[in-house]
Amino acid sequence: MTYLLALDQGTSSSRSIVFDADGHVVAQAQQELRQIYPQPGWVEHDPQEIWRTQLATAREALARAGVQARDVRAVGITNQRETTVVWNRITGLPIHNAVVWQDRRAEPACAELRERGLAPTIQAKTGLLVDAYFSGTKLKWILDHVTGARQLAENGELAFGTVDSWLIWQLTGGAVHATDVSNASRTMLFNVHANQWDPELLQALDIPANMMPNVKPSSALYGEVSPALLGHAIPIGGVAGDQQSALFGQACFKAGMVKNTYGTGCFMLMHTGPKFHTSHNGLITTSAAQTSEHTEFAIEGSVFVGGAVVQWLRDGLHAIHGSHEVQALAQSVPDAGGVMVVPAFTGLGAPYWKPDARGTITGLTRGSTVAHIARAALESIAFQSAALLQAMSKDVIEAGGARVTELRVDGGACVNDLLMQFQADLLGIAVVRPAVTETTALGAAYLAGLATGVYKSTDELSALWRAERRFLPTLDSQRANELMENWEHAVRQTVL
Secondary structure (H helix, E strand, C coil): CCEEEEEEECCCEEEEEEEECCCCEEEEEEEECCCECCCCCCCEECHHHHHHHHHHHHHHHHHHHCCCHHHEEEEEEEECCCCEEEEECCCCCECCCEECCCCCCCHHHHHHHHHCCCHHHHHHHHCCCCCCCCHHHHHHHHHHHCCCHHHHHHCCCEEEEEHHHHHHHHHCCCCCCEEEHHHHCCCCCEECCCCEECHHHHHHCCCCHHHCCEEECCEEEEEEECHHHHCCCEEEEEEEEHHHHHHHHCCCCCCCCEEEEECCCEEEEEEEECCCCCCCCCCEEEECCCCCCCCCEEEEEEECCCCHHHHHHHHCCCCCCCHHHHHHHHCCCCCCCCCEEECCECEECCCCCECCCCCEEECCCCCCCHHHHHHHHHHHHHHHHHHHHHHHHHHHHHCCCCCCCEEEEECHHHHCHHHHHHHHHHHCCEEEEECCCCHHHHHHHHHHHHHCCCCCCHHHHHHHCCEEEEECCCCCHHHHHHHHHHHHHHHHCCCC
């Protein structure tokens, strides 16, 4: 048997999954990751905890599968993107907690870049809008605020990386400092046309070039896992940011194919092939997972709070005891009763880009219950995702492309049938859930398998993809449009 090990380091947990060559899950393990909130709008992780939990789950997954490390053909890594780690090259220790993608502390640095008129240059070179979401200004904040950091960086003693780079460094015993194009494209420092770090952007943010990792295609040989860690040296053959990895795992290899991941946030990507399209509707252009030196792109929209709204129902409102209870509570009422929840807990992402927006509950009456709020919270995930696809469709039509007819879905919340049906109703197109919903980890495994000869081509991977259920729209388009208008009205009320 041929096995592939995927390390899936996410925002709320570290997971490891053993796949067979047909893309079936053999075994998996997961550990929650502690969330650190130093002050409002700030989110951090402990890099050492990221590494410990990831290694522990890798060992546990192999043990549960009854698989020895020598039987694993390759390791693939997929990770929460934009989360920024800086460590000392000599000691191997981080100099600060990881600054998580949700963190907003770098907004003043972003405002300065806008004031300097650099936003058009940054978008043209990187495909990104200037926002604290991305890694570059997070890195600048660490260098500016950690005592002695800038001097150490100028001396060549510090290494920067997103979570994939941190894991590669640890897995190889400090032998490899690298990242892939999909993660590099999320930094605001990477020229996606040339596939290299951009000297002008590094200078604009005052970041020494010697801190940056080597950039490789997403499917490539990165190095080997140190034998002492898992019992045998295993090639690291695939690396991709979680959303590009999910796009790959969904077999969306051709221009026009779209997937949406329902995780802590929601992330919708449309493959655009080798063409770089600048969005005029609030989306960003990003590098897709690449299997060679040739560029591949995607248009992306990001929702900051997706499935996390269910955690808020559980931990903030105490409306439910476990996340699995939300569907039953939401279905205990026929609809949301006019209630709208806009979960702008950390501002609004695409297509709105309102960093100062804050969450609201509107439409409350004396008859409103916690069930109505729960249903509205669940529906907010679909509303935000529908706004993304509407913006994406405008971009495609403006570029002369065809209308989107299908949305492939994955992530933890896609198992919620109520949510998926409501999503199909709002969009007016088929929402397709695959047989294997662990597509983020699967994408990393596929990339690693391609690099090590397990698979010959993406055509072989396309043949492995299977649908589990198709949700078809049941709502007339006029009513769907009315609901979206109500949503947009609620969004306007979040911005004072």
